[in-house]
Amino acid sequence: MLDATTAVFTPTNQNSVVKPYILSHGTLECRSLRDSRKFYEEFLGLECVRHAQQAMHARCGIKFSIVCVEVGDKVRPMSVLNHWGLEVDTHEAVDFAYESAVKMKETYKIGEITKPSNRHGIYSFYLSDLDGNYWEIEYYDGSVHEDAFDFGDRFDNEGAAK
Numbered sequence: 468m469l470d471a472t473t474a475v476f477t478p479t480n481q482n483s484v485v486k487p488y489i490l491s492h493g494t495l496e497c498r499s500l501r502d503s504r505k506f507y508e509e510f511l512g513l514e515c516v517r518h519a520q521q522a523m524h525a526r527c528g529i530k531f532s533i534v535c536v537e538v539g540d541k542v543r544p545m546s547v548l549n550h551w552g553l554e555v556d557t558h559e560a561v562d563f564a565y566e567s568a569v570k571m572k573e574t575y576k577i578g579e580i581t582k583p584s585n586r587h588g589i590y591s592f593y594l595s596d597l598d599g600n601y602w603e604i605e606y607y608d609g610s611v612h613e614d615a616f617d618f619g620d621r622f623d624n625e626g627a628a629k
């Protein structure tokens with residue numbers, strides 16, 4: 468399990484053009500802030516704050532947020548490869564989330580729900596929400612983030628295994 472108290476580090480980007488000290492947010496589109504906020508808070512467990520008429524921040528566990536922008540019917544559905552990941556602390560919590568998603572599909576206008584499966588030690592499933600955005604609910608025994616960055620590049624720039 469990722470220890471959120473150690474989620475801050477000093478970046479080694481002295482040689483880049485931009486020298487940010489933190490990656491602060493991403494964005495996504497929604498049809499209705501009111502409806503999406505309900506889903507984010509009641510189902511996904513995200514904390515939301517509507518800081519603008521057309522936008523709100525959503526966060527969980529660390530000081531990184533997704534800025535959700537209301538675009539009405541101009542909302543563009545994503546593919547499963549454009550998804551946001553939420554970590555839960557047990558295998559059972561993934562199963563519970565999956566069963567709940569199936570049960571609450573109509574209530575929250577959930578679209579596709581994939582079956583939970585194991586990939587590279589990650590146990591997870593995906594769902595597309597009322598706006599066509601994908602969420603992955605996952606469990607990993609450890610921290611995916613720390614393991615990936617601690618290990619470093621496994622493949623070179625051409626995609627060949629090192």
Ligand SMILES: [Fe+2]
Nearest residue numbers: 550551552603
């Ligand atoms: Fe993922």
